[in-house]
Amino acid sequence: MAFRRRNKSYPFFSQEFLIQNHADIVFSLVIFILIGLMFEATAKTAILFIQPQYNVSTLSPEGEVTLYQYGWKDCATILFYFFITIILHAVVQEYVLDKVNRRLHLSKSKNNKFNESGQLCVFHLVSSVWSLYILITEGYLLHPSSLWENYPHVHLRFQVKFFYLTQLAYWLHALPELYFQKVRKVSGEAMGTGRALSRVGLVLLFLQYVSELGFHIARLFYFTDESHQKMFDLWAVSFVFTRMVTLTLMFLAVGFGLARAENQGLDWETGNFNTVLIRMTVLLLVCLTQSWLLWKFIRFQLRRWREFRHEQAARKKAAAKQPLRPLKRDSLGHHENGILKAENGASPRTKKLKAP
Numbered sequence: 001m002a003f004r005r006r007n008k009s010y011p012f013f014s015q016e017f018l019i020q021n022h023a024d025i026v027f028s029l030v031i032f033i034l035i036g037l038m039f040e041a042t043a044k045t046a047i048l049f050i051q052p053q054y055n056v057s058t059l060s061p062e063g064e065v066t067l068y069q070y071g072w073k074d075c076a077t078i079l080f081y082f083f084i085t086i087i088l089h090a091v092v093q094e095y096v097l098d099k100v101n102r103r104l105h106l107s108k109s110k111n112n113k114f115n116e117s118g119q120l121c122v123f124h125l126v127s128s129v130w131s132l133y134i135l136i137t138e139g140y141l142l143h144p145s146s147l148w149e150n151y152p153h154v155h156l157r158f159q160v161k162f163f164y165l166t167q168l169a170y171w172l173h174a175l176p177e178l179y180f181q182k183v184r185k186v187s188g189e190a191m192g193t194g195r196a197l198s199r200v201g202l203v204l205l206f207l208q209y210v211s212e213l214g215f216h217i218a219r220l221f222y223f224t225d226e227s228h229q230k231m232f233d234l235w236a237v238s239f240v241f242t243r244m245v246t247l248t249l250m251f252l253a254v255g256f257g258l259a260r261a262e263n264q265g266l267d268w269e270t271g272n273f274n275t276v277l278i279r280m281t282v283l284l285l286v287c288l289t290q291s292w293l294l295w296k297f298i299r300f301q302l303r304r305w306r307e308f309r310h311e312q313a314a315r316k317k318a319a320a321k322q323p324l325r326p327l328k329r330d331s332l333g334h335h336e337n338g339i340l341k342a343e344n345g346a347s348p349r350t351k352k353l354k355a356p
Helices: 015-036 040-050 074-104 108-138 158-181 198-224 230-260 276-321
Strands: 055-060 063-068 265-267 272-274 333-336 339-342
Touching (some): 015 040, 015 074, 040 074, 074 108, 074 158, 108 198, 198 230, 230 276
16 A cells, blocks of 8 residues: 555566555646646646536526536546545555554454455545535435425536535545455445436435445444444344335335426436336336345345354354363362362361370
């Protein structure tokens, strides 16, 4: 990982060199883009990487409001924050997780899982708090009907669009991290949010991130002490609750809310996909996805229950086969509870010597 002391140097542009110094290389690119803001000739190009584009000013009862749309220029912004997430990943790994790993002395497999849960725990904590703040400030929690009213929702506020851009940057950064860390498997979930369902997507992402945060916190506590397993039970409840709320919300927003909307039809320019076929397809995909997640969860819980039962049975067999300790005997009798007893059950007494 980057930013750490290196005892061995590799040839430039070799595979090992890129793996060991990838965060430093990315940090140099970020500094190069930020320097471009200092010069008038390059400032317009550099701002494309930092600030979201396609802003539109509209009038509202609150006054003039700036809203944002999507476009191809957003790829440059995603690329910049893609670099930022790689740097933050390296900082968390070097200054937090590696220091904890040195104290825990975990095995190699547990060390990889601990690092994975640590990184995802930080991301899910930040994303869940951030999405909750957006839901509160935008009024989606107090007015649930706003999730499907005024469809399609192609105009976004700055904080909503910036949230989605950073989410895309983070999940795209997970792909090269597979190569940089040489990890065979990484956990992640797909962002099943469309452009026109951005409000519903915020709620779904919040629910998913809170559930995943509970899982990775329980996993971290388990690696520090294997006796901490009760938090997995709390995560199991939250996982099932998240699946049920997701299905309920999608049927309420797509099956009920959009079905009663006035703008029925398909329009690619305005982003309107409110047709019966598309609504049924979305609901079918959501049901299949949630059913698949529940099936994996049930299989995991059954396997965990069987392993626990086998472990308990093995402990009982080991306790039953343990031989009894023989009593320590001597010429006068045997020792029982620290007291020397004779063969006939009486406690032998030592003879008193007469004083001269």
